[in-house]
Amino acid sequence: MLIMRHAIYARCLAAALAAAAALLPARAALAQETAALPRVAVLATGGTIAGQADTRAANAYNAGAVGAQQLVQAVPGIDKLARLSTEQVASIGSQDMNDKVWFALARRIQALFDHNEADAVVITHGTDTLEETAFFLDNVLHTDKPVVLVGSMRPSTATSADGPSNLYEAVEVAASPSARGRGVMVVLNDTIQSARGTTKTNTTSVQTFASPNSGPIGYVDPASVRFFTPAFQPDAHKYALPSGDQLPRVEIVYSHANMDGVPVEHAIASGAKGIVLAGVGDGNTSQSALEALQRAAKQGIVVVRSTRVGSGFVNRNVEVNDDTSGFAVSLDLNPQKARVLTQLLIANGVTAPAQVQKAFAATY
CATH class of the missing domain: 3.40.50.40 (Rossmann fold)
Structure with a gap:
């Protein structure tokens, strides 16, 4: 009986080892595929995209309540686009955006690129002052690597939250080889806008960001990234950050x-x-x-x-x-x-x- 048990155990062990060996090539291929993905750093600042519902009104919410890692984990398939890292830079509504956060973002992004720690950056941000942050960063960052700002018009707990799809497409744009050399971009509602051209045009609509004078620079969906303008981001008109953490009044x-x-x-x-x-x-x-x-x-x-x-x-x-x-x-x-x-x-x-x-x- 003991010999029979040992024989059965040996057969089971051999079968398990054979199954594990059969999985090794697939695992190696998956690891190789993952290593080939671009590195995208997600820097969170708060905003509606990280908002949670509040009982004070039917559409009320508190901005910046959800952390960066939670935001990323709530987006199915986003890990197939890039190797993601997350950092919480601030947790505020963008009506409270300030010079200190701007300087922290600019310095962190520049360091990530200068030290070759990321191939692209995505910033989650409230929509109220998103265009100002994008324009500021576009004027002070010295890089041709993609930087994409993304937000949402509905909080993360809404029944039809637009944040997950916006974040997915922001990472998709940032990871695209064709996104290099385009300066800081804004991605919401399947549309890619330039930092200089875009502005918020509606108080509540998910189609709030538009570029009235120049039009969008491209469109994005889960299957494709399409740019309409050539990549051209001259570095001649960039500006240095002043010492300290405050701009002139x-x-x-x-x-x-x-x-x-x-x-x-x-x-x-x-x-x-x-x-x-x-x-x-x-x-x-x-x-x-x-x-x-x-x-x-x-x-x-x-x-x-x-x-x-x-x-x-x-x-x-x-x-x-x-x-x-x-x-x-x-x-x-x-x-x-x-x-x-x-x-x-x-x-x-x-x-x-x-x-x-x-x-x-x-x-x-």
Whole structure:
């Protein structure tokens, strides 16, 4: 009986060893396939994409409640696109986005690329200020490797959450060989937008991000990534991060009917180094406000005319004499992005109106 048991055990052991040996080639092939995938670092900052429902209202939620690893684990098949690592940089709603987080992101991304620790980066972010973060990073990162910002309009606990599909496609774009040399991109709702062109256009729609003046640079679905524009990301117009964790103070002044110069005077009194006018029409405003802006320019404050209108360019010397007033115009940049660029210019010692204007026109 004992001999029979040993024989049965030996046969079972041999069968198990044979089965394991048969799996070795498949496992080796899988390991080889995984090693060939690009390395994508997912940096989380919070936002709706990481939101959880709250009982205070039917559509209420708390932003930034879900961690980076949880976000990735909730997306089926995402591990087949890239070798993923996750880091939690912040856990805030993007209405609270600030210079400190911007600097932390910029330095971490640059370090990941400089030390060859990642082939691409995906940043999860709230949608409210996503375009500003994207534009800031596009102006300070020195790399041709893909950086993609992604968010969602519905929290992770919603019955029709858009975050998982958006995150899947953001990683898909970041991992694509054709994504190199395109600067910082924004991916939501199957659409790829440039950092300069895109803006949030709707309070709640999942199709909120659009590029009114330039259009999207591509589209993505689970099977394909398609770009419509050539890859071209010159490094000549990048800016250095200032020391510390804060950019110079630049205020946005919003133009409206019956406006006086008080908002401009308040900006001057608050110590603003720059003022961006969210003007009516082609970046215009009342005579009183214009005179206050002219006084600001004479004091050495950088003044940039932008527009509160959702699309179109602000041109020089149309209704306002920019040459004599010492103003620059934002061209296609909306007020919030014009503010970011003005901050970077001042931080890098660019304050003369002609040089400021040259920087705004750098890509045209």
